[in-house]
Amino acid sequence: MSNSFLLPGNKNDIPAENGLDLLARLWERPDLSGLEPLLFDNQIEQGDVVEISGAPGVGKTLIGMHLIASALLPQSWRGLRLGGQDGGVLLVDTDLHFCILQLANMIERRIKHILKKVRAILKNDSCDKEELSALAVDERAVRELLKLGRKRIYSEIDNLQKSCLSKFTYLKCTDSSQFAITLLTLKELLISKTEVSLVVIDSLSAYYWYDRAFRADTWYSSEKYYNKMFKTFIAQMKELKVVLVCSRQLLFQKRAGKPKDKLAPSTFGFFKDEDPKFEQESYEYLGKEWGNSVKWKLNLSASPLVLQKLQEPSASMTPKVPDDKHVYYISVSQTQEIKTLLFTVHEEGIRWCTT
Incomplete structure (x- = not known):
């Protein structure tokens, strides 16, 4: 149910906003465009x-x-x-x-x-x-x-x-x-x-x-x-x-x-x-x-097959993977573009396995 009301006196009545809806539309929230740039490529x-x-x-x-x-x-x-x-x-x-x-x-x-x-x-x-x-x-x-x-x-x-x-x-x-x-x-x-x-x-x-x-x-x-x-x-x-x-x-x-x-x-x-x-x-x-x-869409997995494929000599990018850590991978898809990232788990959260 909408909280808006109609302005009278017009055949084509236009919905008007109440105070809460106006604040929701005008108030600027903190920008998250830089959230995890390696994951979202600064495009979120x-x-x-x-x-x-x-x-x-x-x-x-x-x-x-x-x-x-x-x-x-x-x-x-x-x-x-x-x-x-x-x-x-x-x-x-x-x-x-x-x-x-x-x-x-x-x-x-x-x-x-x-x-x-x-x-x-x-x-x-x-x-x-x-x-x-x-x-x-x-x-x-x-x-x-x-x-x-x-x-x-x-x-x-x-x-x-x-x-x-x-x-x-x-x-x-x-x-x-x-x-x-x-x-x-x-x-x-x-x-x-x-x-x-x-x-x-x-x-x-x-x-x-x-x-x-x-x-x-x-x-x-x-x-x-x-x-x-x-x-x-x-x-x-x-x-x-x-x-x-x-x-x-x-x-x-x-x-x-x-x-x-x-x-x-x-x-x-x-x-x-x-x-x-x-x-x-x-x-x-x-x-x-x-x-x-x-x-x-972020799809997570711990499958060793993807890790093995990424570490093949023919791979264009060889990630740095610690030997003593269990490696997870995340597939990131936006529309038709898909990329795969590897990460390990630490006390401060996750660390990306970069090239």
């Missing part, structure tokens, strides 16, 4: 929708938390180049995997990791200026920071960490009805939180099987339900000009060795749809409204 825009998918245990929640930390951190601090966006973040947790202590630790460790690398560079009399400029925007400010001593530096880092977490809003949903109500009323909350420029949902498909059992017993009614909900929700997120990042579970997959079989649920097997749409390999079980709105 306000209102974009990002989908993170993959099998269980390949780092979907970790990628989401890494993006949250990148959005919360400032671009620079005390001369250090932190690469953040200095924005606010709202997380809707449905899988209940999120840990605030892990996020706090990730922010703290990332700052200390950069500071440690800069300190090591400055100790070298013939330091690499190009390498230093990649980690620091002001060498003099960094040297002043290092003079404070370990205790004072850690106190400064703790204050920055608290400042970042003050811009973080956490919502927890424990059932399908609560999740649907949260999505459809999120606009009112975000209007009052003008610093929020990133909304993360982990995961979007947490209650799919519950909805199939108690709300919609066929794929058609299920798709109709999700289309109706996501049409309103996504339109609101685009109106508010926030970046939406959602993880999605792989609930349907081809049976191995039977390419002509219908897609089978990867967890429960008591739903048997006989519609031809299940012949498609990538079944948009969340509905066309969601599928058509996604601009960035």
Whole structure:
């Protein structure tokens, strides 16, 4: 139901905005165009929708938390180049995997990791200026920071960490009805939180099987339900000009060795749809409204085959992969363009395996 009203006295009445809608349209939120440039090539825009998918245990929640930390951190601090966006973040947790202590630790460790690398560079009399400029925007400010001593530096880092977490809003949903109500009323909350420029949902498909059992017993009614909900929700997120990042579970997959079989649920097997749409390999079980709105698709995997292929002598780019770390890969697709990146997991989050 729209909150707008009609201006009288005109045959072609024009909807007029109320105060909340006007603020939502005019207020400028922090820009996230520089969010993870290696991942998004500095092309992510306000209102974009990002989908993170993959099998269980390949780092979907970790990628989401890494993006949250990148959005919360400032671009620079005390001369250090932190690469953040200095924005606010709202997380809707449905899988209940999120840990605030892990996020706090990730922010703290990332700052200390950069500071440690800069300190090591400055100790070298013939330091690499190009390498230093990649980690620091002001060498003099960094040297002043290092003079404070370990205790004072850690106190400064703790204050920055608290400042970042003050811009973080956490919502927890424990059932399908609560999740649907949260999505459809999120606009009112975000209007009052003008610093929020990133909304993360982990995961979007947490209650799919519950909805199939108690709300919609066929794929058609299920798709109709999700289309109706996501049409309103996504339109609101685009109106508010926030970046939406959602993880999605792989609930349907081809049976191995039977390419002509219908897609089978990867967890429960008591739903048997006989519609031809299940012949498609990538079944948009969340509905066309969601599928058509996604601009960035991030597919995560820990398959060693892709890593082996990328490390072949014929490969144009050979990534640097640590021998003592488990390597994950992420396939990034935007429209028809697809690229693959490798990353390893560390205390400060993820590290990209660059060439």
